[in-house]
Amino acid sequence: MITTISKVETMKKTLDQMKAGERARLIQFSENSALHFKLLSLGLLPGDEIKVISRAPFGGPISVRHGSGNGFAIRLKEAKCIEVKDMEFNKNQQSESDHHKGNFQ
Amino acid sequence: MDKEVTNSQATKGPPNVHTSTPRENANTSDDSTSHSKERLILVGLPNAGKSTIFNLLTGGHRKVSNYSGITVDVGTGPLVTNTDDNKSYEVTDLPGLYNLNPSSFDEGLTLSYLLKLKKNFTYQKVIIVVDWQRLASSLGLALSILDVIKEDALIVINKDDSHEVDAQKRTLLEEQLGVPVLPLSAIEGDLSTLDHFIRHSTTKESKETNRHFTEAPLVLTTMANSFIQYDLGVKLPYEVYAGEEGEKKVAASINDHLKKARQFLNKDKLRENEKNAEMSEKIDRLALHPLFGGIIFIAVFYLLFSSIYTWAAPAMDFTEGIVLALGDFIGQSLPEGLLKSLIVDGIFAGVGGVVIFLPQIMILFFLMSLLEQSGYISRAALIVDRIMSWFGLGGKAFLPYLSGYACAIPGIMAARTIPNPKERYATIMTLPLITCSARLPVYILLVGTFVPSYEVAGLLNSQALAFFFLYFLGSLAALVIAKVLRLSYFKGESSQFIMDLPRFQRPSLRVALYQSWLKGRSFLxxxxxxxxxxxxxxxxxxxxxxxxxxxxxxxxxxxxxxxxxxxxxxxxxxxxxxxxxxxxxxxxxxxxxxxxxxxxxxxxxxxxxxxxxxxxxxxxxxxxxxxxxxxxxxxxxxxxxSMATAWSILMFFVFGLQCTSTLAILKKESGSWKIPLISFGYMFVLAYTASFIAYKILS
Structure with a gap:
């Protein structure tokens, strides 16, 4: 499963600091309860892997892909409340990770 | 009003959902007490395909329900397969919801129907629509629904377009959930399988033995409770907690259901469907690109509005030709006098003059439907979100505004999804400034007659540009006024912005043609x-x-x-x-x-x-x-x-609130005449001033 993927944990940061194309793992959601409910209802749990697809121009919302390819967009202000852990993928195992991403942890 | 099937995240709720107050409920006319009839309700995540299933079941050609303004009728219709020999079913389509802790009016409405908090509404069976592309989250919601209802339930796994859920997986799921499961592709429209499923499946085991997924009772936060409407004297089947305690309990409940759903799926080796996921990501990288995204956005909408102009012109000339010829023919066969004048000048010149715009209306709605179905609309919302937030509006205001390009009425109703009342008022008061399709005939007549047609910069057309400008001006005015309102009377935080980005999909021509036909029909x-x-x-x-x-x-x-x-x-x-x-x-x-x-x-x-x-x-x-x-x-x-007079009239139409139905819906949605009167007043002042300025500048 996911644990077999080689990854190097680098540092904690918040979602708004991520660049387009970067992957990360969710650590925890904010204190903001409405945001918390919404993320859970979108099917996200702490520990899940996410990938940033794009950042809209002029500080617009950041769009994120998770699970088997579902996406959501979130304003930077709210993205600040979401803590993530950097993931660095071993290039050789990219295909393996793709193979696993449909599973749930 | 007819149901729409789209791939955008707005209220898919039927436009005729009435946010009633308990006071108004005396007027409802729902009657489901007859024994021969069973009522089904459709619930599930937004965009799971409930309305598509509803249309499939009730018949696309059937007029589902009227927007009457008083009755609380949430898009109800009888099944097309009802005959004298079998049981009669009615199905009610409810707005989508993310969890059982509503965060806006439309979600609250669904919950109050689901929990039977309205005395005159009842149902016998629930159809939970699960989205195969968002299996875990929609199954989590399904589990939480199964935990609170006592009635029979059926689960439809929608969007199984490539038939991946085989008999074995289906049985496994049925065993775990204790309810019948049907994999379906509603868009393919296999009515007989769905109908057979609804009529002949029964819950396998009693709720007591199997359908109990978590121990937690239903808990709502104080905020969520404020979105729920219930009749006096109804016992509330949930507990309300304030502050942190409520938030913790609600989060724990959603969390538990989601985890449980994942456990089931892992055990069954069921994976979420990845159809179109790779393609969607590729398109998204372009469509949401900081630079190209903006260019694509402008190109898409320029093409949309200019196509109304360029493509519809021949069709419009053709219709006009027919109307004129018919008028001539009838005119010649009638004797001189009042009767002839009535028919030729009154009916043909009056009604005929409007009817010739039918092609434009149909083309607009055809293209809008293609765009909505493709999934691009949510990307467009994202692109303009930054602009919306400058003007004090949250992302949730985009979709009501977008509906406003068709007609202000569904737009104003769609604003129910905005949880913050101040933001909602700022939205509905400015929505009538968005260029609706009723302005189209006036724009086309005047632009087509008085703006000379020539090429601009080699590829744009001057008339199409003028047209685009009018749309732009209305939209800009709406945002500016919204900002003024948000800085003054409706000051406050704007709602949070998390928006689902549905995967791109190939739009169905059939659905688009149908939407276009529906709008054409209501226009006629x-x-x-x-x-x-x-x-x-x-x-x-x-x-x-x-x-x-x-x-x-x-x-x-x-x-x-x-x-x-x-x-x-x-x-x-x-x-x-x-x-x-x-x-x-x-x-x-x-x-x-x-x-x-x-x-x-x-x-x-x-x-x-x-x-x-x-x-x-x-x-x-x-x-x-x-x-x-x-x-x-x-x-x-x-x-x-002159050009000056034409533009003066155009300005009046860009800014004026000339629509009695809009005033009525503003009154209904805000509960008083204050909002419609203020809106009418400020828009009249704007209209007069803009006309005056346009005339002075151009003459």
Whole structure:
């Protein structure tokens, strides 16, 4: 499963600091309860892997892909409340990770 | 109003959902107490395909339910497969919800139906629609619904377009959930399988033994409870907690259900469907790109509006030709006199003048439907979100505004999804500034007649640009006014912005054609009822009282017609209001047109049609365009319609709130006359000022 993927944990940061194309793992959601409910209802749990697809121009919302390819967009202000852990993928195992991403942890 | 099937995240809720207050519930007319009839309700995540299933079950051609304004009817219709021999079913479609802790009015409405908090609404079975592309989250919601309801439930796994859920997986799921499961592709429209499933599956085990997934009772936060409407005397099957305690309990409950759903799926080795996921990501990288995203956005919407112009022109000429020929034919076979005038000048010039815009309306809605189905609309919302937030609006305001391009009424209703009341009011008060399809006939008539057509920069067309500019101006004004409201009377935080980005999908032509046909039909219906009726009134007022024959002796035919029109009731009204509209470069005929347009905007076109037909003795009918071009100002003797006058009228239509239905819906949604009156007032001031400025600049 996911644990077999080689990854190097680098540092904690918040979602708004991520660049387009970067992957990360969710650590925890904010204190903001409405945001918390919404993320859970979108099917996200702490520990899940996410990938940033794009950042809209002029500080617009950041769009994120998770699970088997579902996406959501979130304003930077709210993205600040979401803590993530950097993931660095071993290039050789990219295909393996793709193979696993449909599973749930 | 008819149901829409789209791939965007707005309220998919039927437009006729009525956010009633308990007080109003006395008026409901739901009656499901008859024993032969069973009521089903459809619940699930937004965009899971509930409305598609609803249309499939109730028949696409059937008019589902009227927007009556008083009854709480949440999109209900009988099954098409009901016959005398089998059991009769009715199905009710509810707005989508993310969890059982509502965060806006539409979600609250669904929960109050689901929990039977309205005395006169009941149901026997729940169809939970699970989205195969969002399996874990929608199954989590399904589990939480199964935990709170006592009724029989069925689960439909929708969007299984490539038939991946085989018999084995289905059985496994049924065993775990304790309810019948049907994999379905609603868009493929296999009605017989779905119908058989609904009629013949029964819950396998009793709720007590198996359908109990978590121990937690249903808990709501105080905020969520405020979105729920219930009748007095109904026992609430949930507990309300304030503050942190409530938030913790709710989060724990959603969390538990989601985890449970994942456990099931892992055990079954069921994976979420990845169809279109890779392609969607590729398109998204482009469509949401900081630079290309903006370019694509402008190109898509320019193409949308210019296609109404360029593609519809031949179709419109064709329709106009038919209407004119028919009018001529009937005119020639009738004797001179009032009857002929009534039919040719009243009906053909009035109603016919509006009907010729049918192709534009149908093309607009066809293209909008393609765009909505593709999934691009949510990306567009994201692109403009930054702009929206500058103007004090959250991302949730985008979709109501977008509906406003079709008609302000569904847009104002869609604003129910905005949880923050101040933001919601700022949205609904500015929504009528968005260019709705009723303004189209006026824009097309005036732009087509008075803006010369030439190429701009080699690939854009001047008329299409003028058209685009009018749309832009209305939208900009809406945002600016919203900002003013948000800085003053409706000051406060804007709602959070997390938006689902559904995967891109190939839009269905069938659905788009159907949507376009529905809108075309309702446009023709409007033309055949309100516009016909008011055209007759306009004809009557422009024909009577008759001028005494002595006054007409010695005058040419054209002079007689002109004098008779001036002496008519409408002529007198028009002349009386001339001092007010002269500064705008308008004469009394245009003034009359503006006056009647307060009933419905299209009436401007039909009034112009009738006035120019009555006041013109010419037997050979010309199109309204030629008549407008050749009209001469009585005072100055110059051509009446200059570019300045045309733009002055256009400005009036961009900013004016000439729509009685919009005023009525504003009153209903806000609960008082204050909001509609203020909206009408400020828009009138804007309209008058803008017309004045446009005329002064251009003349």
């Amino acid at each position: 219906k409007k033309a055949g009822t309100i516009i016909l009726g008011l055209s007759l009134v306009i004809w009557l007022l422009s024909t009577f009282p008759r001028t005494s024959p002595e006054k007409l002796t010695g005058l040419s035919e054209n002079q007689v017609a002109a004098l008779e029109l001036e002496n008519s009731a409408l002529g007198r009204i028009g002349h009386a209001m001339e001092p007010v509209i002269r500064p705008l470069g308008m004469d009394w005929k245009i003034g009359v047109g503006l006056l009647v347009s307060f009933g419905a905007r299209e009436l401007f076109v039909s009034a112009m049609g009738t006035l120019y037909a009555v006041g013109d003795a010419d037997e050979n009918s010309k199109g309204l365009k030629e008549k407008l071009k050749s009209d001469v100002d009585e005072v100055t003797g110059k051509p009446l319609f």
